[in-house]
Amino acid sequence: MNTTDIHEYMSARDAVGHGTHTASTAAGALVPDASFRGLASGVARGGAPRARLAVYKVCWATGDCTSADILAAFDAAIHDGVDVLSVSLGQAPPLPAYVDDVLAIGSFHAVVRGITVVCSAGNSGPYSETVINSAPWVLTVAAGTIDRTFLAKITLGNNSTYVGQTMYSGKHAATSMHIVYAEDVSSDNADDTDARIFECYSSKRKCGALLPNTRTASIPGGSRDRKKGPWCRSHLRAVFNQRYSICF
Incomplete structure (x- = not known):
């Protein structure tokens, strides 16, 4: 992805759109008449539209997501007392051992403090049933159904x-x-x-x-x-x- 012309924000605001997308999936407000290019029009909303969002930015427009930033975000979320952590991050297989996996480590510290951690199952494959973020203390999720058809x-x-x-x-x-x-x-x-x-x-x-x-x-x-x-x-x-x- 060419990111040379993308303006970076030194805040939680995202420059590419992935953060906005995943935040709306978790807690997006109700939007009437939402559609994909005019198809399947209807109400769209996030899973918990009345939830209060606290956003922790760990990835940058260049695609860099450092281990230090990720662990710092887990620490900040734990300190802020969040109830649920939605983590739309991951790496392609082969996956590291849990003791070397920064998401597994950060999520473990959150879970032992009573925070539910929800992680994305990933898009990498190589098979349709392949998932990432498989640590047993996290809830690994993927979209399986929607409420409309095309x-x-x-x-x-x-x-x-x-x-x-x-x-x-x-x-x-x-x-x-x-x-x-x-x-x-x-x-x-x-x-x-x-x-x-x-x-x-x-x-x-x-x-x-x-x-x-x-x-x-x-x-x-x-x-x-x-x-x-x-x-x-x-x-x-x-x-x-x-x-x-x-x-x-």
């Missing part, structure tokens, strides 16, 4: 409709398109005059896409569970000339 309706030529999910919010074709299986298409330079809906795992073509268990927001598309519906290779090749549409 729906896309996939309509076949016989008017059968299947519901998938999408994060795409841009323009999409108002008419139906032919569906093809991605491996059956040899052209890498398809344009808008040769539009197709592709059944594929990933695609850079200008097209609609049905992506099994895959995330994308850059092309018109939807994802759906591979275990549901008549979505297999033989089916796609059998209905090559059918027209499908995706409604967001």
